[in-house]
Amino acid sequence: MATDANSNSLKWSAQLTVTPPVRTPKLPGDKILLPQSALEQLLAAAPVVEEPSSSRINHTPGFDPFNPYTFAAEARARAAVASTRQPQLPHPLTFRIVNPQNGRVIYAGIREFSARDGEVSLSSFLRQSLGLEDGYFLRVAEGGTGEALDVADTTDVAGSQKDLLPTVTVHAKQLPKGTYVRLRPLEAGYDPEDWKALLERHLRDNFTTLTTGEILTVAGGRHGDFRFLVDKVLPEGDGICIVDTDLEVDIEPLNEEQARETLQRRLEKASRAPGTKEGSSLGGPISLGQEVFGQVRRGEYVDYELREWDREAGLNVELEAADGADIDLLVSPFSSRQRARPRDDEHVFGDLSTRSPKRLKLQPTNIELVDAEALYISVHAFPVTQDSKDGDRDDRKGPLQYNLRVTQTSLADEKENEEAHDPEDVQCKNCHQWVPKRTLFLHENFCFRNNVFCPKCKNVFQKSSAEWQNHWHCPDDDAYGNDASSKMKHDTVSHSSYSCPNCSFVAPNLPGLAHHRTATCPGKLILCQFCHLLVPQQGDSDPDVTDPEVLLSGLTPHELIDGSRTTECHLCNKIIRLRDMKTHLRHHDLERLSRPPPAICKNENCGRTLLGSASKATNDSLGLCGICFGPLYVDIHDPEGKALRRRIERRYLSQMLTGCGKPWCHNRYCKTGQKQTTSPTPLPSGSKEILDIAKPLVDAISVKPGVANAAPFYFCTDETSQQRRILAEMLAAEGVYDIEWCVAAVEAGAGDLDKARDWLKGWAPRKGEIRTT
Numbered sequence: 001m002a003t004d005a006n007s008n009s010l011k012w013s014a015q016l017t018v019t020p021p022v023r024t025p026k027l028p029g030d031k032i033l034l035p036q037s038a039l040e041q042l043l044a045a046a047p048v049v050e051e052p053s054s055s056r057i058n059h060t061p062g063f064d065p066f067n068p069y070t071f072a073a074e075a076r077a078r079a080a081v082a083s084t085r086q087p088q089l090p091h092p093l094t095f096r097i098v099n100p101q102n103g104r105v106i107y108a109g110i111r112e113f114s115a116r117d118g119e120v121s122l123s124s125f126l127r128q129s130l131g132l133e134d135g136y137f138l139r140v141a142e143g144g145t146g147e148a149l150d151v152a153d154t155t156d157v158a159g160s161q162k163d164l165l166p167t168v169t170v171h172a173k174q175l176p177k178g179t180y181v182r183l184r185p186l187e188a189g190y191d192p193e194d195w196k197a198l199l200e201r202h203l204r205d206n207f208t209t210l211t212t213g214e215i216l217t218v219a220g221g222r223h224g225d226f227r228f229l230v231d232k233v234l235p236e237g238d239g240i241c242i243v244d245t246d247l248e249v250d251i252e253p254l255n256e257e258q259a260r261e262t263l264q265r266r267l268e269k270a271s272r273a274p275g276t277k278e279g280s281s282l283g284g285p286i287s288l289g290q291e292v293f294g295q296v297r298r299g300e301y302v303d304y305e306l307r308e309w310d311r312e313a314g315l316n317v318e319l320e321a322a323d324g325a326d327i328d329l330l331v332s333p334f335s336s337r338q339r340a341r342p343r344d345d346e347h348v349f350g351d352l353s354t355r356s357p358k359r360l361k362l363q364p365t366n367i368e369l370v371d372a373e374a375l376y377i378s379v380h381a382f383p384v385t386q387d388s389k390d391g392d393r394d395d396r397k398g399p400l401q402y403n404l405r406v407t408q409t410s411l412a413d414e415k416e417n418e419e420a421h422d423p424e425d426v427q428c429k430n431c432h433q434w435v436p437k438r439t440l441f442l443h444e445n446f447c448f449r450n451n452v453f454c455p456k457c458k459n460v461f462q463k464s465s466a467e468w469q470n471h472w473h474c475p476d477d478d479a480y481g482n483d484a485s486s487k488m489k490h491d492t493v494s495h496s497s498y499s500c501p502n503c504s505f506v507a508p509n510l511p512g513l514a515h516h517r518t519a520t521c522p523g524k525l526i527l528c529q530f531c532h533l534l535v536p537q538q539g540d541s542d543p544d545v546t547d548p549e550v551l552l553s554g555l556t557p558h559e560l561i562d563g564s565r566t567t568e569c570h571l572c573n574k575i576i577r578l579r580d581m582k583t584h585l586r587h588h589d590l591e592r593l594s595r596p597p598p599a600i601c602k603n604e605n606c607g608r609t610l611l612g613s614a615s616k617a618t619n620d621s622l623g624l625c626g627i628c629f630g631p632l633y634v635d636i637h638d639p640e641g642k643a644l645r646r647r648i649e650r651r652y653l654s655q656m657l658t659g660c661g662k663p664w665c666h667n668r669y670c671k672t673g674q675k676q677t678t679s680p681t682p683l684p685s686g687s688k689e690i691l692d693i694a695k696p697l698v699d700a701i702s703v704k705p706g707v708a709n710a711a712p713f714y715f716c717t718d719e720t721s722q723q724r725r726i727l728a729e730m731l732a733a734e735g736v737y738d739i740e741w742c743v744a745a746v747e748a749g750a751g752d753l754d755k756a757r758d759w760l761k762g763w764a765p766r767k768g769e770i771r772t773t
Contacts, residue, residue, distance in 0.1 A: 010045060011045060012041055012172040013169060013170065014169070014170055015167055016034075016035075016119055016168060016169075017119050017120070017165050017166075017167050018120060018121075018122060018132060018165060019033075019116065019119045019120065019121040019122070020165070021127070022137070024122070024123075026540075027111060027121065027123035027124075028205065028206040029109075029123060029125060029202075029205075029206025030108040030123065030125060030126060030206070030207050030208055030209055031109055031110070031111035031208070032095065032097070032109070032111060032122055033111055033112060033113070033115040034110060034113050034115055034120055035117045035118065042172065043087050044087070045172075046087035048088075060074045060077050090174050092208055092243045092244075093109070094109055094110075094241060095110065095173060096170075096171040096173035097130065097169070097170055097171075098168060099132070099166070100167070101131070101166060102130075102131050104129065104130050104131055106130060107173065107175060107239040108122075108209060109207070109208025109209055109243075120170060122168075125217075136166070175239050175240055177241055177244070178233055178234065178235070178240030178247050179234050179235070179240075179246070179247065179248060180233065180248045180250070181233050181240070181248070181249055182232040182250045182252060183216070183228040183230060183249065183250070183251050183252075184229045184231045184251075185226070186227040186229060186254070198219070198226070199228075202216070202218045202219075203216075208242065208243055209242065210233060210240055211238060211239040212233055212237075212238055214229075216229075219501065229254075231252075280295060280296045280297050280302050281294035281295055283303040284305070285304070285306075286306055286404070287308070287406075288308070288406055288408055289405070289406075289407060290406070291405045292304070292403065292405070293402075294379065294401075294402060294403075294404065295398075295400060295402070296327065296400055297399045298383050299383035300380070302378065303376065303377070304377040304404065305334075305374050305375070305377070306375040306377060307374050309375070309408055311369070313364060314363050314364055314408065315360075315361070315406060316359060316362075316406070316408070317329065317404075317406050318357060318405045318407070319351075319356075319357060320357035320403050321357070321402045322401035322402065325401070325402070326381070326382055326400075327380065327382075327402050328350065328352050328379070328381070329350065329351045329379065330342035330343065330344065330377070330379075331347065331348065331349040331362070332346075332349070332375075333368055333369055333372035334372060334373050334374040334375065335371050335372045336371065336529060337526055337556075338518060339525045339527060339534065340518075341376055342378040343378070343380075343514075344380055344493075344510060344514070345498065345517065346514055346517040346518060347518065348368050348514075349368075350511070352382075352493050352511065353479065353490075354481045354486035377406070379402060381399075426440050428440070429444065430447045430448050430451060430460075431453055431460040432453070450463060454471065456480065467482040467483075470482055470483045470484060472487050476494075477494065494509045495509065496509065498512075500513060500516060500521055500523075501523075502517070502521055502524075502536075503521055503522050505521065522536060522538035522539075525537075526556055526558070526559075528556075528559055528562055529559060530559060530562045530565070530578045536558065537558055538556065538557040539557070541561075542557035542560070543560065544557065545557060553579065560579065563577060563578040563579025563580075564577055564578070564579065565577070566578070567581065569581070569584060569585075571585075571588050592764065592765055593770070597740040598610075598611065599623070600740050600743045601623070601624055602622065602711070602712050603624060603712070603714070603715050603717060604712050604713065605667050605714065605716065605725055606625060606628050606715075606717045606722075606725060607721045607722065607723070607725035607727070608625040608743070608747060609744050621702065621704065622701070622703070623709050624713065627717065627721065628713070628715055632651065634647070641703030641705070644703050645698060645701070648701060648713075649694060649695075649698045652669065652694035652714075653687070653690060653691065653694060655669055655714075655716060656669060656670065656683050656690040656694065657671065657687065658671060659672030659673070660672050660673070660716040662716065664719040664723075666722060666726075667714055667716045669694075669714040670714075672716075673716065697711075697713075697714065701713075723751060724747060725743070727746045727756065728742040728743040729742070731745065731746070731753075731760070736766055736767060737760055737767065738767065741763075744764070745757070745759040745760045745764065748763075
């Protein structure tokens with residue numbers, strides 16, 4: 001890295017034309033784009049630094065320090081490297097930008113060298129700080145008519161009009177590392193809990209430098225934007241670099257009046273904090289059937305969380321406000337695709353109407369509830385509008401009271417709850433209520449004289465009531481209400497346009513914005529199933545949400561790109577893309593369920609499969625592995641298998657009379673092995689009795705070529721094979737897998753029980769498991 005002295009020796013400046021905003025990519029903070037020629041000029045003007053060479057690195061092949069020829073060649077190569085001089089640019093590379101039209105100055109950091117030759121692309125923050133209005137570029141592109149040009153139709157500027165574009169002077173200027181900055185808020189009432197973390201992230205992600213006198217605007221979401229004036233920096237000067245440094249930030253009010261107002265607002269906010277008498281409820285977990293009583297202030301939210309419910313039945317979320325207060329009910333599932341708490345501009349299910357009580361019915365077949373870990377429920381009091389006198393009175397009264405309940409009902413329960421009436425009742429022609437037939441005359445006389453029926457909403461009002469006087473119906477939809485505040489809220493929610501804070505989408509109403517932010521918005525946060533990080537569903541270089549490949553894959557744009565990384569399959573060791581791993585493992589699963597059980601050795605004491613036997617001396621008709629069949633093999637012509645049967649009989653007689661002499665043997669048909677077992681009937685000592693025991697075992701064996709043998713053998717085997725057989729029988733005793741798969745698993749795991757269990761999970765079907773497509 002270049003030293004401070006070398007950094008100060010970098011001198012470069014150029015006068016460049018500002019790229020129109022319609023051709024400028026979205027640049028954050030103080031970032032600029034310079035042309036490729038500027039990089040070449042900067043490298044030419046950069047200080048030259050000698051690259052130190054290491055004596056431990058050989059620069060020639062076959063170097064031998066004791067060989068004078070190779071030593072001389074190595075010395076020449078090291079001298080050439082030591083004399084190498086390369087230009088090196090300082091890091092970070094910062095610039096001083098001057099607008100010659102008004103003399104404004106600001107510092108900036110470089111994003112990349114990809115601008116057109118002779119142009120510089122500035123971020124919207126830099127253009128605003130330099131006094132370059134976007135409307136001026138549009139008027140120039142239009143030909144000086146003074147009319148604004150549609151951004152989508154403007155792609156270039158004519159050569160004759162290029163001279164009218166503003167120019168700025170860009171100087172290479174290295175700033176000192178900042179240690180202190182003093183910011184002054186431009187408005188009173190800023191709470192550090194609202195802007196502290198946002199300011200830190202905003203500076204870290206978007207800025208390389210800070211210039212005294214500039215205004216920082218930090219997006220605060222629902223808290224609004226926070227605007228700060230950069231008043232003082234240390235080391236003293238016009239600007240500082242904030243990269244790779246510990247920066248102390250101090251916030252001071254502009255004047256004493258603002259300080260007093262800020263203190264007063266903080267005290268008022270503390271008195272209305274959640275959990276206090278005048279504040280909103282704290283919220284928290286909620287269970288099925290539990291009725292929660294709470295309160296919420298206007299403009300605030302109370303968040304609840306439902307963790308456990310029956311996924312096979314529907315959900316009813318009911319909210320009833322005291323005195324018919326206007327409170328909204330918002331619900332969003334918590335899953336890998338939905339991570340945010342429900343808000344009025346970001347929710348999946350919601351009721352923003354002015355009617356009370358409110359109920360949301362969620363069916364179990366709703367796609368939004370698939371893989372939902374929990375259900376987020378938020379109670380929201382619509383904020384007071386400036387023109388709503390009723391809302392002002394409600395706000396002075398304090399928080400609004402409500403009760404919330406979540407129940408679960410089936411379709412049969414809903415049919416039982418259908419309204420029913422007595423067969424002898426008749427319906428009133430005015431209010432359409434069911435009344436007894438004997439009192440119909442009196443009821444209708446009173447009803448027609450005092451009540452009025454609205455044919456649109458089917459509600460009944462008293463003719464002299466204020467509700468009927470202020471009753472309204474929206475001509476564009478089926479909304480209605482009984483006062484001016486409800487009409488104002490409906491117009492605000494349903495007939496006002498809203499801009500998405502994460503993209504350029506403009507929604508015609510608030511529910512449309514909420515649907516966009518929970519569905520197709522690039523900035524919607526998801527939990528990526530591949531990198532397991534909380535990221536936006538679409539990055540700058542990712543395909544669009546509506547891209548056909550994205551829609552067919554069922555993944556988000558971020559997951560589609562992130563899933564292109566490859567990994568090794570733990571079952572077959574093939575290199576597979578992450579997004580294809582689920583399908584690949586499904587193929588393994590189908591193959592596992594359709595695979596026939598492996599053929600194991602018919603020797604009850606052997607733990608080998610026929611395919612795993614290393615010896616070629618096998619007999620397919622007997623079903624013995626090569627190790628167990630080896631002592632029985634003789635190279636003679638025996639088409640009927642009589643000689644083979646005699647050899648098997650002699651093998652049994654030898655085991656039962658003298659034993660195998662192996663201390664690890666557990667064969668119950670061996671004199672040595674029976675001592676290790678707990679068999680209740682010991683082997684006889686006489687040859688005749690032993691022959692009577694061995695004869696049924698030999699007669700059950702099929703020795704004819706081409707005929708598969710089903711009878712078992714009881715031969716002594718080696719210690720490794722016997723231990724594997726014991727482990728396989730232990731696994732089979734658990735009742736999950738058949739003995740054939742357990743033997744194959746122990747053989748594949750080389751006697752390791754953990755490896756055998758892993759092999760069974762990946763390759764063996766369980767008992768009773770059926771293949772499903």
